[in-house]
Amino acid sequence: MNKKAIAGAVVISALLVAVRVSASEPETGISQDYGTLADGAQSAVSAGNPASANSISYADLEKNAAKDTERKKSSGKYLGQLSGSFETNTIHYVEDNPIGFIPPEGNYGSNNYLKLDYNYKGFSAGLQAEWYPQVLQGYDRQFKGLGLPFLYLSWQNDFMSATVGSFYEQFGSGLLFRAWEDRTLGLNTAITGARLTFNIKDLVNIKVFSGLPRDYMKYPWSSSYMNYVPAFTEDMDVIDDINTKTARTVLTGLDVSFSLSEALKLEDHYFTVEGSLLHKYSPWIWSSPGTTYYYISEYAGGKVPSNVFSYSARLNYAYKGFSANFEYVGKGKEIVRPTDGASDAENLLKRGNAQLIDLSYSTGGLSVSAMFRRLENMRSDMYRRPDQTSSYTSNSLNYIPSLTTQHTYSLVAIEPYNVNANDEIGGQIDVFYQFRRGTALGGKRGLKVHATFSTYYANSLKDGLTMATDETGAPIYDDNFMPVLKSYNNQLMYREFTFDIDKSFTKSFQALFMYSYQKHLVHIPDLATNHLEERHAFVLDMTFKFSRKYSLRTEFQYLYSPLSEDKDWCAALLEFNMAPKWSIYVSDMFNHGNPDAKHHYYQAGVAFTHSIVRAALSYGRVKEGYICSGGVCRFTPAYTGANLSLTVRF
Amino acid sequence: MKKLLILTIALLSFNFAFAQQLPSVSVEQQNGESINVTSLIDGETPMIVSFWSTTCKPCIKELDAIYEAMPDWLDETDFRMVAVSIDDARSVARARSMAEARGWASDFTALYDINQDFKRALNVNLTPQVFIFDKDGNQVYSHTGYLPGSESELIEKLIEISE
Numbered sequence: 001m002n003k004k005a006i007a008g009a010v011v012i013s014a015l016l017v018a019v020r021v022s023a024s025e026p027e028t029g030i031s032q033d034y035g036t037l038a039d040g041a042q043s044a045v046s047a048g049n050p051a052s053a054n055s056i057s058y059a060d061l062e063k064n065a066a067k068d069t070e071r072k073k074s075s076g077k078y079l080g081q082l083s084g085s086f087e088t089n090t091i092h093y094v095e096d097n098p099i100g101f102i103p104p105e106g107n108y109g110s111n112n113y114l115k116l117d118y119n120y121k122g123f124s125a126g127l128q129a130e131w132y133p134q135v136l137q138g139y140d141r142q143f144k145g146l147g148l149p150f151l152y153l154s155w156q157n158d159f160m161s162a163t164v165g166s167f168y169e170q171f172g173s174g175l176l177f178r179a180w181e182d183r184t185l186g187l188n189t190a191i192t193g194a195r196l197t198f199n200i201k202d203l204v205n206i207k208v209f210s211g212l213p214r215d216y217m218k219y220p221w222s223s224s225y226m227n228y229v230p231a232f233t234e235d236m237d238v239i240d241d242i243n244t245k246t247a248r249t250v251l252t253g254l255d256v257s258f259s260l261s262e263a264l265k266l267e268d269h270y271f272t273v274e275g276s277l278l279h280k281y282s283p284w285i286w287s288s289p290g291t292t293y294y295y296i297s298e299y300a301g302g303k304v305p306s307n308v309f310s311y312s313a314r315l316n317y318a319y320k321g322f323s324a325n326f327e328y329v330g331k332g333k334e335i336v337r338p339t340d341g342a343s344d345a346e347n348l349l350k351r352g353n354a355q356l357i358d359l360s361y362s363t364g365g366l367s368v369s370a371m372f373r374r375l376e377n378m379r380s381d382m383y384r385r386p387d388q389t390s391s392y393t394s395n396s397l398n399y400i401p402s403l404t405t406q407h408t409y410s411l412v413a414i415e416p417y418n419v420n421a422n423d424e425i426g427g428q429i430d431v432f433y434q435f436r437r438g439t440a441l442g443g444k445r446g447l448k449v450h451a452t453f454s455t456y457y458a459n460s461l462k463d464g465l466t467m468a469t470d471e472t473g474a475p476i477y478d479d480n481f482m483p484v485l486k487s488y489n490n491q492l493m494y495r496e497f498t499f500d501i502d503k504s505f506t507k508s509f510q511a512l513f514m515y516s517y518q519k520h521l522v523h524i525p526d527l528a529t530n531h532l533e534e535r536h537a538f539v540l541d542m543t544f545k546f547s548r549k550y551s552l553r554t555e556f557q558y559l560y561s562p563l564s565e566d567k568d569w570c571a572a573l574l575e576f577n578m579a580p581k582w583s584i585y586v587s588d589m590f591n592h593g594n595p596d597a598k599h600h601y602y603q604a605g606v607a608f609t610h611s612i613v614r615a616a617l618s619y620g621r622v623k624e625g626y627i628c629s630g631g632v633c634r635f636t637p638a639y640t641g642a643n644l645s646l647t648v649r650f
Numbered sequence: 651m652k653k654l655l656i657l658t659i660a661l662l663s664f665n666f667a668f669a670q671q672l673p674s675v676s677v678e679q680q681n682g683e684s685i686n687v688t689s690l691i692d693g694e695t696p697m698i699v700s701f702w703s704t705t706c707k708p709c710i711k712e713l714d715a716i717y718e719a720m721p722d723w724l725d726e727t728d729f730r731m732v733a734v735s736i737d738d739a740r741s742v743a744r745a746r747s748m749a750e751a752r753g754w755a756s757d758f759t760a761l762y763d764i765n766q767d768f769k770r771a772l773n774v775n776l777t778p779q780v781f782i783f784d785k786d787g788n789q790v791y792s793h794t795g796y797l798p799g800s801e802s803e804l805i806e807k808l809i810e811i812s813e
Contacts, residue, residue, distance in 0.1 A: 083670045085773035115773060119673070156674060158686075170765040173739035180738075180765060183775075205684070270681045318681035321750070325682070358743050362750035369747040401740035406705045430744050432751030445718075448752065452744075504718075543711075543798060551798040579799030607795065614776065614794040647794065649773040650670075 080120030085649040087113045087183070091136055096621060096640035099599055103641070109136035111143070113183065115150075125153045128166075130217070138624070138637020139186035140394060142216035149214055150190055163195045169209060171255045171276040174399030175329045175354050175378070176312040179213065184636070187394045189382060190214045191251060205257040213249055213382040216394060220248070249383050250281040251397075270323075274314040280332075280397065281307055282383070308332035310352075310380075321363050327356040331378060352377035352422075354400075365434035371403055372427035379421040403428050404454045404496055410589055411559040411569050412516045412537040413625050417456065417494040424493065426456030445504040455495040492532065495519040500539075508546065514539040522564070536560040551577045561593070568593025583607045589623060605643075616645045672699075672787040673771035677734065678762040680746060680755050687768055690732065690759065691787035696811055697730040698804055699781045701763075701774050704741045704748060709778040712796035713754055716804070720757060723805045727812045731758040736769050736777065782807050 090110040093103030110133050117126035128150035135143045152165030168190055170178040181188045193211015198204070212220045254277045261271040312329040331352030353376050360369035380397040400421040405428075407413035430452045435442035498516040505511065516537040538558045545551040555573035562568075570592060575585035589601040605618030624638040674688045690697065698716070702709030713733055720731065733754050737745040742762055749755040763769055772781065775794075782791035782804065791807045793800065 081671060083773055085775055087775050115770075117771070117773075119671075168765060168767070168770070170739075174765075175739075178739075178765070181770075270683045272682075316682050318683075323682060323746075360743055360747055362747060362755075365751055365753075367747040367751040369743040371743060399739060401738070403740065405744070406741060408705050408707055430747055432747050434751050434753065450748075450751075504714075541707075545798045548799045548802055553798075577797040577799075579797040580793060580795075580803055583795075583797055609793065609795045612792065647775045649775065649792070649794075 080118055082116065082118050083650060084114070084116040085647065086115075087645075087647045089136065089643070089645050091639060091641050091643045093137065093639060093641040098597075099621065099640070101621075101638070101640045104134060104137060106134060107641075109134050109139075111136050111139065111183070111186075122157050123153075123155050127151045132217075135186075136637070137639050140216065142394075143186065145217060147217045147219075149188070149217060149219075151192075159199055161195075161197045166190045166192045166214070167195050167209070167211075169195065169207065169253070170399070171207075171253065171278070172274065172312055172314050172327050173325075173356060173358075175327060175356060176276055176310055176331075176398055177251075177253055177278050178397075178399035180399070187396075188214055189394060189396065192220055193251075201262075203259055203262045205255075205259075207255040208253070210250065210252040213251060213397070214394070215383055248282075251382075252279045252281075253277065268319060270316070270318040272314075272316045274316070276312045276314075278310045279307065280310070280380075305333055308334055322361050323359070325356070325358040327354075329354040329356075329378070331380060334377075334380065350377045352380070354378050365436055367432040368430070370427065370429040373403055374425045375400065375419075375421055375423065377422050402494075404456075404494065405430075405452050405498060407498075407516070409514065409537070409539045409541075409555070409557055410623065410625055411557040411571050412498070412514065412539060414535070414537075414559060414566075414569065414623075415520060415522065415533075415564075417496075417518075417520060419456075420458065420493065423458050424456055425458075426454065426493075428452060428454030443503075443505075445506075448502040449499065450502075451497075451499040453497050456493045458491045458493055491521065492519065493521045508544060510543045510545075512539070512541040514541075531563075533561065533563045535564065549579050551579065553577065555587075557589075566591055566594050566597070581609055587620075612649050614645075614647045616643075618643045670772065670789040672783055672789075673768070675767045675771050677768050678764060680749065680760045680762075685761070687761075688787065690730075691783075692785065694785050695728045695730055696782060696784045696790075696808060697732050697759075698808070699732045699734060699783060701734045701736055701769060701772075701777050701779045703735060703737045703777055704745050705737075706777045708796040710748075710752075711798065712778050712780065712801060713758075714752065715796075715798070715801045717753060717757060719801060719805070723808070726805065727808050729808050732761060733758045734761045734763050734768060736763050736766050736774075738764055738766070780804065782811070784811055 088110065089112075091108065093101075093107045093109065095101065095103055110131075112131040114129045114131075115126070116128075117124060127148055129146070129148050130143070131146045132143045135141060150166040152163055152167060154161060154163040154165075154167075156162070168179050168181060170180065174180075179189045179191045181190065191209060191211040191213055193209060195207065195209035195211075197208075198206040200206075255274070256276075257272050257274040259272050260266070261269045264271075308331075310329065310331040312327060314328075315324075315326045317324045329352075331354075333349055333351050335349055355372075355374045357372040358369070359371075360367070362368070378398065378400055381395050382397045383395055400419055402417045402419040403426070404417050407416070431450070433449050435447040435449075437444060437446045441447050496516065496518045498514065500512060500514040502512045503510065514537075516535075516539075518535045518537070520533050520535070522531060522533045536559070538560075540556045541553070542555075543551060543553045553573075553575040555571070555575075557569075557571040559569040559571075568591075569589060571587070571589040573585060573587035575583060577583045584604075584606045586604045587602070591597060591599045591601075599621075601621045601623050603618060603620030603622060605616060605620075607614070607616040609615075619642045621640045622636055622638055622643075624636065672687050672691060674686055676684050676686055679685050700709070700713060700716070702713055704710075716731060723729070733749065735742065735745040735749070742764055745762065746755070746760075749758075749760045754760055761768070772779075778794070778796040780791075780793050780796075781789055784790050790811055791804075793803065
C-alpha cells in the first residue's frame with residue numbers, strides 16, 4: 001500500500017508538471033476568466049443593493065491583474081509569501097471532589113498547533129504540526145505526541161488546481177462526504193492523497209480526489225494498520241494483538257456541478273445541477289461487541305462488502321430574495337450501528353438514504369428560512385474500528401449536524417439535541433425581522449427579532465422501544481413496577497421554540513432578551529430508557545458602553561426544568577472591557593434546584609489582544625459547552641482548573 | 651519539537667513577504683454562487699474583511715456596530731465591507747437569513763466560507779477576526795476578538811492608509 005501510495009504521488013506529480021506546461025494559456029484566456037468572475041461579483045452585489053459601492057468591473061480587474069504582475073516584476077527579490085499561525089490551549093487541572101472531577105496524571109493537558117503556508121505565484125506548500133504532550137481532558141486519547149499529520153503541495157491557476165498531500169473537501173452540504181477540521185471539537189478528517197479541480201468557464205466545476213482519511217496521529221504507512229484478514233482460533237479468540245489495529249480505508253470521490261443559469265445565460269437567476277460519487281474501500285470488518293469476537297464471515301452472513309458506493313444529487317436555485325436547495329443522498333450497503341447503544345442484534349447490513357430541502361426567502365427587513373431533512377441509516381465511519389462500540393469523534397465520513405439552533409448561552413444549551421444519523425425526520429424554521437429605524441417599534445436605532453422552531457422525530461426504524469409516559473411526561477409503570485414500553489416509531493425526539501429580541505436603546509445601552517422552550521427525549525441510564533423533558537430558559541444580556549474604550553456587559557440566565565434530574569439552574573456573568581485590548585470577566589452557574597447537588601460553576605478570566613497575538617487566562621469550574629467571553633466564543637469540555645489559550649497569527 | 655523550531659526559525663530568517671495577500675480561494679456569495687476571493691481586489695478601494703458566524707455573539711455585535719457607523723465612515727474615506735460567514739451546512743441558511751434581515755447582505759459584500767477554506771488560508775483560529783486589505787489586496791491590519799468600541803481602530807486605519 002505504501003509503495004502504491006508513493007507511486008501514485010509520483011504519477012500525480014508528473015501529471016502536474018505536464019498540465020502546468022500545457023496550461024500556459026495566452027493572456028487573453030486569463031482576462032476572460034477575470035471577466036466572468038467580475039460578472040459574478042457584480043450580480044451578487046447588485047442583487048442586494050443597487051446603490052452599493054462594492055461593484056467590481058471587468059476593466060478594474062484586468063487593470064489590477066496587470067498592476068499586480070508589474071509590482072511583482074519590479075520587486076525583483078520576491079521570494080513568495082509565508083504565513084501561518086500557532087495555537088496552544090493548555091490547562092492545569094485541579095481535583096474537584098464535589099463534581100467528581102479527577103484530573104489526569106501530571107494535572108495537565110495541552111493541545112498545540114503550528115500551521116505554515118508558503119505561496120509563490122500559483123504554487124503553495126504547507127504543513128500543520130500538532131503536539132499533544134498529553135491531550136486535554138474530553139478529547140480523544142488517540143491525539144498524542146508530536147506529528148506532522150498535514151502536509152501538502154498544490155498548484156492552481158484560474159482553470160484548475162492540483163493538490164498532492166493533505167486537503168479538506170466537502171461535497172454539497174456534507175451529507176455524503178466532508179473532510180474538515182474543528183480543533184475545539186478535537187476533529188480532523190483531512191484526506192491525504194491527490195486532488196484535481198477544474199473550472200470550465202464557470203459552466204462546469206469538477207472535483208476529483210483519492211486518498212486516505214486522517215486517522216488521528218497515525219501516518220498512512222503506520223504499522224498499526226492491518227492489510228490482511230486477522231487470524232482467529234476456533235473459539236474466535238484473536239491470535240494477533242488486533243485490538244490496536246485498524247483496516248486502512250481508501251476514499252475516491254467525484255463531484256460535478258453544472259451551471260444551468262450560465263449555460264442558458266439567465267440573468268438574475270442562479271441555477272445549478274450537481275452530482276457526486278463516493279467510493280469507500282475498507283478491506284475487512286472485525287468487531288468485538290462485549291467479549292465476543294466476530295470474524296468477517298460470521299458477520300451478517302459474511303456478506304459485508306469491502307466496497308461501499310454512495311452518491312448524491314443536488315439542485316440549487318436562487319432568484320432575487322428566494323432560494324431553494326434540494327439534496328438526495330444514497331448510501332451503499334454497510335453495517336448499521338445505532339448511535340443509541342442498542343443491542344448487537346440491530347447491527348444489520350443496510351443501505352442508507354437522506355433527503356434535504358432548504359428554502360429561504362427575504363424581503364426588506366424580513367427573512368425566513370426553512371429546512372427539512374430525513375435520515376435513514378446515514379451514519380458512516382471513515383475507519384472500521386476493532387472496538388466499534390466506542391465513540392470516535394474524528395471518524396465521520398459525512399457531516400450530519402443536528403439541524404437546531406446552536407445556542408451559545410450556557411443554560412439554553414445545557415443539554416443540546418444530538419442527531420440520530422440512522423433514523424430521524426424533522427425540520428426547522430427561522431424568522432428574522434428588523435423593525436427599521438424611525439418606525440414605532442424600531443425607534444431611533446431599530447429593533448431586531450428572531451424566532452426559531454424545530455421538531456425532530458424518530459421515524460424509519462420500527463424495532464426501537466421507548467418508555468411510555470403520561471401527559472405530564474412522567475414514566476408509566478406496570479403492576480410489577482416495570483416501565484411500560486412503547487414503540488420508538490414516530491417518537492418525538494426534540495422540539496424547540498426560541499425567540500430573541502435585540503435592541504439598542506441608546507448609543508450606550510443595548511439589550512437582548514431570549515426565551516427558549518425545549519422538549520427533549522432524554523436517555524436515563526438507570527432505567528435504561530428514555531423520557532421527555534421540558535425546559536424553559538430565559539436570558540437577559542445587557543451591554544453598557546461608557547465611552548469609546550470602556551464597556552460593561554452583564555448576562556442573567558434562568559432555566560426552569562422541573563422534570564429533569566438536575567432541576568433548575570441560574571447563571572450570571574459580569575464582563576468589563578477596555579477596547580480594543582483588555583477584557584476581564586467573572587461568571588457563575590448555579591444548580592440551585594437540585595437538592596442532591598447544589599453546585600456552583602464559577603469562572604474568572606482575563607483576555608488580551610494585540611496585533612497578531614491573543615492570550616486568554618481563566619480559572620474555574622467549567623461545564624461542557626460554549627463559552628462566550630472576552631470577545632470570543634469557543635466550545636470547551638468540562639474541567640476544573642486554570643486555562644491558558646494563546647494564538648499567534650502571521 | 652526541537653527540529654520543528656529550528657525549521658521555523660530558518661524559514662523565518664528568509665526574506666519572505668509577511669504582509670499576507672488575499673488568497674485565491676473560492677467562497678459562496680449570498681445567492682450561493684461561487685466567487686474567487688481575489689476578484690474582490692479592485693485596485694482602488696481598501697476593504698474590511700470580517701469573519702463571523704451565527705454562534706459568535708461578539709461577531710454579530712461587531713458587524714452591527716460597523717453597519718451603524720458605515721454611513722459616517724464613508725463620509726471620511728472610501729472603503730468596502732466584506733462579511734465572511736464561517737457557518738457550515740448546519741447554520742449557513744440561518745447566516746444568510748440573518749445577513750439579509752440585518753442589512754449586511756445589501757450594504758456589505760456577504761460571503762459564505764462553508765468548508766472554511768478562506769478562514770484557513772488567512773489563519774483565522776478564533777472569531778471575530780477582522781482584517782483590512784489595501785486596494786491591492788495586501789493585509790495592513792488584523793485584530794482578533796471584538797469589544798465594544800474596537801471598531802474605531804478600523805476607521806483610523808482606513809484613514810491612515812488613504813493618506
